[in-house]
Amino acid sequence: MTTPTARMLLRRRSLLAGALSLGTALTTLGTGAGRAWAADGPLVSGCEAWGARPPKSPVKVLPARAQKILVHHTATPNVTDYGQAQAFALARIMQADQMDVRGWIDTGQHFTISRGAFVTEGRHGSLAALDSGTQFVEAAHCPGQNTVAIGIENEGTYTTEEPRPEQYATLVALCVRICLQYGIRPYQIYGHRDFHNTECPGDRLYARLPQLRADVAARIGGDPTAPVWPVVGTGEVSERVRVLQYLLVQRGATITPDGAFGPATEAAVRAFQKQIEAAVDGVAGNQTWNQLCAPVAQGAAGEAVTAVQGRLTGLGFPTTADGVFGPGTAAQVTAFQGSRGLPQDGVVDARTWSRLIA
Ligand SMILES: [Zn+2]
Incomplete structure (x- = not known):
């Protein structure tokens, strides 16, 4: 998530109470569309489960596998409501912000993990594409990376606080599933700030990424060491x-x-x-x-x-x-x-x- 959206979401906090009651209603209706992977992944609630609006125009499904994962934080409050209704309400608020304020066709990211460790699909088609293992939905979560990177938003602000253990464990499980489906290596898990001028995903969550890569590698194998890049500037000849x-x-x-x-x-x-x-x-x-x-x-x-x-x-x-x-x-x-x-x-x-x- 980028800073302008974060500010917008903070301004929209007052809308959350109303959205929460709607979320409860949807839960009661039991539109439980989603995917559960008993062995190697968490349940993900699809767009229809949380009451997504249809995209403004058809989402673009690319005939290619994702190459990497980018970890974000939503820069919204670190709520103590850990229920599914909160997760669904957040999904709707983010979609509304991204479609109405930013003018995007749909939610920007592919998946969101709530503070209560509920996972929701973001952009329509992300889940079906992941299930295919051969397709990937073009998204809007990081300039220059939207045709190659899966974006995972983590509800909360992790500049000075750590994600909840349950939320982090679900992040590991979701990354494992994505890596297995697309053949992504554990080292190819990055933070938004590795590509873009942003604080996202916050200093504390960013500092957890080496552990996240190692935890994913412990499940699927591979060397979790991320590339280290040189700093190259004026005057260097090499x-x-x-x-x-x-x-x-x-x-x-x-x-x-x-x-x-x-x-x-x-x-x-x-x-x-x-x-x-x-x-x-x-x-x-x-x-x-x-x-x-x-x-x-x-x-x-x-x-x-x-x-x-x-x-x-x-x-x-x-x-x-x-x-x-x-x-x-x-x-x-x-x-x-x-x-x-x-x-x-x-x-x-x-x-x-x-x-x-x-
Ligand atoms: Zn971000």
Whole structure:
């Protein structure tokens, strides 16, 4: 959740009492549409269960798996009402805010976990897409990531307080389910602030993310260590600057990848940061790298591939720098991954990127 919405939700607190009674009525009606996964996931109440309005226009279902999970907090009060009616009321308030105030077609996020650990579907179709394991609903929870990342909102404000243990346990269970369905690795669980200029999901919940990745990894396996990105700014001359420049060119910048971070590169970084609504400081850090380092695999072409090929060669895995990710590049990526103890799948994901520029 971003700050403006949070403020709006706080202003709307007074509406909550009225919405609560409506939620109770809906519960009584027993429209219990949702999914329960006895073995590996929590019950999720679908849009019809909590009384969602229809979307303004059809939601976009992408024929692709989600690549990562972004954790948010709603920045609403840390209520002590842990009932399902509160969860349903929150879902309706968020949808109304996002459709009426922000002008979106529907709820922004895919799922919400209430303080009482009830899970609701956000954007229509999110649950069916998750069940398919092969489709993904385009959302509106983080600029630059809405076509690749699942967004999970956690009810509450976690700047100085911790989520309730029940809420956190449900977050773990939901992440496990999503990771299994989409083949997401536990390290690919991030906070909203890793991509966007926001405090979300609050300092305390953000500080729990290494534990969350580890708890998910304990259930499904894999190394939960998230990438660590360098801070690269004006004056630096290096191969990682060259990678940065190639990635910026891939996103439309007109600069020369010469490995020297000068005024043109700084301007390109600022323009990109503005475009993806990161903090605009002209220095490539966590948000900039996370947004730039999209996965590339066999079949891809362009400057990002050229950057990969250049680094592979520089690190002792000679690769023709033709900008086309063919079998030869895939073989060298796989060899490089083996040398660094990474899963050898030939896909340059965020962790492989981070090792290429380390
Ligand atoms: Zn957020």
